[in-house]
Amino acid sequence: MIPLTPGQIRGSFVNLSRRQAKELSVPQLEEVAWDTLDFFAWRHGRAADRSYLVTEHGDRLVSLALRTSEKKGLTPRSGMCGVCCTVQEGGNFGLFVASRAGSSGRAGNSVGIYLCGDLDCSLYVRGIKPRLTRKQMGETLPQRDRVARLQLNLAEFIDKVLEE
């Protein structure tokens, strides 16, 4: 990713009101290793069930507000991340739900995806963060293709959020 500013992130939310986005606290960005990321994501400090994600989508930036349904945001069971295809143990795996953009979202429609609980998908596909469970898929794809698959999966999810 290209390095982003808090203003760029706040200005690209598709499923928050302008006011909600403006009031959102964005973490410190100086230390972020942008070149290792396909998306930048963080959890809300106090509300553990709320997360935020920003990525390049086509020729623009898209930020999403996400909610996790479980109390602590993560399911106790294991499963495969819908974006990076890493198999995660329970406790680092959860269903993240985004309100749809525009009138569809205001009418209460949402779309969900199972993700790594730590949202470090970009680091797993690059081997920067080790996969903790041995139960991974028999993966033969080179790293470059795994990164491309991650980006494609994420883009498909964002398209669903943007769908009117």
Ligand SMILES: [Zn+2]
């Ligand atoms: Zn993942």
